Amino acid sequence: MAHSAAHERLAALSSHLARPTAPPPDWPGALAALEATFPAHQLSLDLATRQQHGQSWGSLLPPAPPAAVLHALATSDVVAVVRIATRFGIVLIPTGGRTALEGQFTPTRQAASGEVVLPRPTIHVSLSRMNRVLELHAQDFQAVVQPGVGWASLNAYLAERDGVKLFFPVDPAPGSEFGGMAGVAGSGTNAVGYGTLRAEWIQGMTVVLMDGSVIRTKGTNRARKSTTGFDTGRLFLGSEGTLGIITELTVRLAPSVPLKVALTSFPSVANAVTAVVDILGAGLTPTSLELLDGTSIRGLNLSKILPDELPEEPTVLMRFSNPSDEVNRASLETVAKIVERAGGRELRVAKNEQENDELWKARKSQYWSQQLLIGAGCRTLITDVCVPISRLAEFVARSEVLVQRSGLVAPIVAHIGDGNVHRAILWKGAEGETERPKEVEHLAKALVKLALELEGTCAGEHGIGLTKRKYLRAELGEGTVALMRTVKRALDPLNLLNPGKVLFPEGEEEWV
Numbered sequence: 001m002a003h004s005a006a007h008e009r010l011a012a013l014s015s016h017l018a019r020p021t022a023p024p025p026d027w028p029g030a031l032a033a034l035e036a037t038f039p040a041h042q043l044s045l046d047l048a049t050r051q052q053h054g055q056s057w058g059s060l061l062p063p064a065p066p067a068a069v070l071h072a073l074a075t076s077d078v079v080a081v082v083r084i085a086t087r088f089g090i091v092l093i094p095t096g097g098r099t100a101l102e103g104q105f106t107p108t109r110q111a112a113s114g115e116v117v118l119p120r121p122t123i124h125v126s127l128s129r130m131n132r133v134l135e136l137h138a139q140d141f142q143a144v145v146q147p148g149v150g151w152a153s154l155n156a157y158l159a160e161r162d163g164v165k166l167f168f169p170v171d172p173a174p175g176s177e178f179g180g181m182a183g184v185a186g187s188g189t190n191a192v193g194y195g196t197l198r199a200e201w202i203q204g205m206t207v208v209l210m211d212g213s214v215i216r217t218k219g220t221n222r223a224r225k226s227t228t229g230f231d232t233g234r235l236f237l238g239s240e241g242t243l244g245i246i247t248e249l250t251v252r253l254a255p256s257v258p259l260k261v262a263l264t265s266f267p268s269v270a271n272a273v274t275a276v277v278d279i280l281g282a283g284l285t286p287t288s289l290e291l292l293d294g295t296s297i298r299g300l301n302l303s304k305i306l307p308d309e310l311p312e313e314p315t316v317l318m319r320f321s322n323p324s325d326e327v328n329r330a331s332l333e334t335v336a337k338i339v340e341r342a343g344g345r346e347l348r349v350a351k352n353e354q355e356n357d358e359l360w361k362a363r364k365s366q367y368w369s370q371q372l373l374i375g376a377g378c379r380t381l382i383t384d385v386c387v388p389i390s391r392l393a394e395f396v397a398r399s400e401v402l403v404q405r406s407g408l409v410a411p412i413v414a415h416i417g418d419g420n421v422h423r424a425i426l427w428k429g430a431e432g433e434t435e436r437p438k439e440v441e442h443l444a445k446a447l448v449k450l451a452l453e454l455e456g457t458c459a460g461e462h463g464i465g466l467t468k469r470k471y472l473r474a475e476l477g478e479g480t481v482a483l484m485r486t487v488k489r490a491l492d493p494l495n496l497l498n499p500g501k502v503l504f505p506e507g508e509e510e511w512v
């Protein structure tokens, strides 16, 4: 036994020794090369900009500023910075809208508290200034965009055009950009109707690899379907900036059709799930099916965003998109019957465009209205598990017990049509707090464990980053994690591209 353990250690060591390693970091050399290659307006070296770039949304830690922010304007800029990084042993982190929630673009620290020490100097490669729509192929339902274009700005651009109205339907945070959206490959409120970014909404990408080469994942092909070879594009979807840097994307568009918002509430989440499954089973085509629990509705009522108060019980907000208002009306008549059968209240259907927007605001303002449940100093940890819809009611019921035991407030906003439950764990922050209270972390972990027990996932749409790495082995299994490592080593042998994200550094695993 002892012999075999020693043998394994030796084998691991020799395979480690055989690997290429990055040169020792040389920041003065790298800085001189950056300044010789890029004009001053493409390099931010001032502390304020660097600190802002090193801070991620909702993080309590002090900012971990990168040594520089490079604002790329072209694919050739990305190639140049990759060559500088590999020559001088510098870490690169690509960034887009910087709305990712799991620490995906935060430079990895050596110690997670107090003083910030980065193992290697880090350059944030911001793609946000590459923000042009390059081509529009309306008849092919396609656009070619640079990575700094956001889904919201692409839609604003498309809305201005004459002719058939098109839009991009996958909607993570409003500030997110296509490079970062491909990086996390999540979804949003429209996933029940249109699928996620892992479906075929991103059809091809130009990617700069860490050896300085530039590939197009689909070559010259812009056809709607193709079975040519491995699906290399998928490798980069959800790779969280660890395998290559995306500098152009061909995205699919959908026709924009009339939309109707409706809302109702149920005596329990189980009743709401029954209605949702029946709506989907009836072949109706909702684009969004969203659940707010009674606690979330209490926050909404406190916010007075809606002119009238809603009953504080599980509430389902729906959006239906069909080729005409008549089809929408007919669909909603069927929905009303399904809701009644499932024990829901009378379906409230928006009367006009204005009421559509008003009711949808109830969903979109959730983060802010939930804060009112705690008041000033409220802090939030948004959890992101997803379970098969058939297990959703059980997940909610059992998670309710966990929440009550914790003594915390944790309202639910769920993409109920996908089984994706965000429980926002709320607490009143203390002055100078840099770590979440233990009970918050315990509850978040218990929710993930419960989701895994119910054949679900720790990350429905927000990705892995730094915070969910510990669950990978339990969810995916040893073999799949090992395959991911092999891919990472093949594409980034020096481990300089967003290291430590998604996968733990080797030898530092802390599995749950």
Ligand SMILES: Cc1cc2nc3c(=O)[nH]c(=O)nc-3n(C[C@H](O)[C@H](O)[C@H](O)COP(=O)(O)OP(=O)(O)OC[C@H]3O[C@@H](n4cnc5c(N)ncnc54)[C@H](O)[C@@H]3O)c2cc1C
Pocket: 057, 093, 094, 095, 096, 097, 098, 099, 100, 101, 104, 105, 127, 147, 171, 172, 173, 174, 175, 176, 177, 178, 179, 180, 181, 182, 183, 184, 185, 186, 187, 188, 189, 239, 240, 241, 242, 244, 245, 246, 247, 367, 461, 462, 463, 498, 501
């Ligand atoms: C209020 C709020 C609501 C949200 N709601 C949703 C939601 O409904 N659904 C959802 O899925 N997510 C949601 N998110 C999370 C976030 O919006 C998404 O993960 C989004 O896709 C990130 O895009 P970004 O441009 O902000 O990327 P960033 O945060 O800048 O980067 C994300 C990751 O992609 C990598 N990356 C960035 N650019 C590139 C590139 N060009 N090439 C390669 N890698 C790159 C980064 O290194 C990082 O790992 C929400 C976040 C907030 C703050």
